[in-house]
Amino acid sequence: GAVVSQHPSWVICKSGTSVKIECRSLDFQATTMFWYRQFPKQSLMLMATSNEGSKATYEQGVEKDKFLINHASLTLSTLTVTSAHPEDSSFYICGPLMGGAGNTEAFFGQGTRLTVV
Amino acid sequence: AQSVSQHNHHVILSEAASLELGCNYSYGGTVNLFWYVQYPGQHLQLLLKYFSGDPLVKGIKGFEAEFIKSKFSFNLRKPSVQWSDTAEYFCAVRGAGNMLTFGGGTRLMVKP
Numbered sequence: 001g002a003v004v005s006q007h008p009s010w011v012i013c014k015s016g017t018s019v020k021i022e023c024r025s026l027d028f029q030a031t032t033m034f035w036y037r038q039f040p041k042q043s044l045m046l047m048a049t050s051n052e053g054s055k056a057t058y059e060q061g062v063e064k065d066k067f068l069i070n071h072a073s074l075t076l077s078t079l080t081v082t083s084a085h086p087e088d089s090s091f092y093i094c095g096p097l098m099g100g101a102g103n104t105e106a107f108f109g110q111g112t113r114l115t116v117v
Numbered sequence: 118a119q120s121v122s123q124h125n126h127h128v129i130l131s132e133a134a135s136l137e138l139g140c141n142y143s144y145g146g147t148v149n150l151f152w153y154v155q156y157p158g159q160h161l162q163l164l165l166k167y168f169s170g171d172p173l174v175k176g177i178k179g180f181e182a183e184f185i186k187s188k189f190s191f192n193l194r195k196p197s198v199q200w201s202d203t204a205e206y207f208c209a210v211r212g213a214g215n216m217l218t219f220g221g222g223t224r225l226m227v228k229p
């Protein structure tokens with residue numbers, strides 16, 4: 001299967017600081033990247049969808065100025081949580097979509113557990 | 118818009134009991150269906166998937182699921198659970214837009 005690397009796997013930051021999460025597709029090109037968030041004891045919720053070289057599309061209720069997504073290349077996308085607050089503490093997961101593929105398995109990064117103190 | 122509903126939020130079973138977790142989705146077009154498992158402290162792992170063909174799909178660790186198109190269902194089954202199956206299980210649907218929509222998850226606890 002395809003290899004997806006998400007970094008860091010966990011991070012603790014102070015309230016008001018920014019955190020950058022990287023997601024790399026190591027052996028395929030991801031034309032589309034999905035970013036999900038999972039709060040404790042809840043399901044994964046789609047935050048945003050980005051296509052390489054384009055602005056991301058955010059789901060309702062997700063602040064685009066707070067969660068900055070960059071998808072500058074086919075193998076790397078980043079999610080930056082700006083001015084993080086404790087309520088942003090969550091598990092963030094990237095899901096790159098293999099380019100040119102029809103029915104394919106969905107791939108995920110290992111996830112990043114963010115704790116804002 | 119597509120949506121996924123998992124009926125059981127918490128399930129507690131004894132070892133060797135049979136398992137069936139319900140999953141219903143709402144979407145009018147062609148769908149891809151997935152079941153993922155998330156063990157405590159770990160990331161999502163794919164159990165099985167359905168794209169087309171035989172509606173009864175077999176996955177890893179003895180799990181299987183049946184796609185019943187008329188019922189918009191994709192229930193997960195295992196004939197005999199083990200303590201190591203304790204985890205959270207997520208059903209997911211991929212329809213329009215290629216993104217996955219997840220169900221709320223079912224937390225399974227297997228008593229030894």
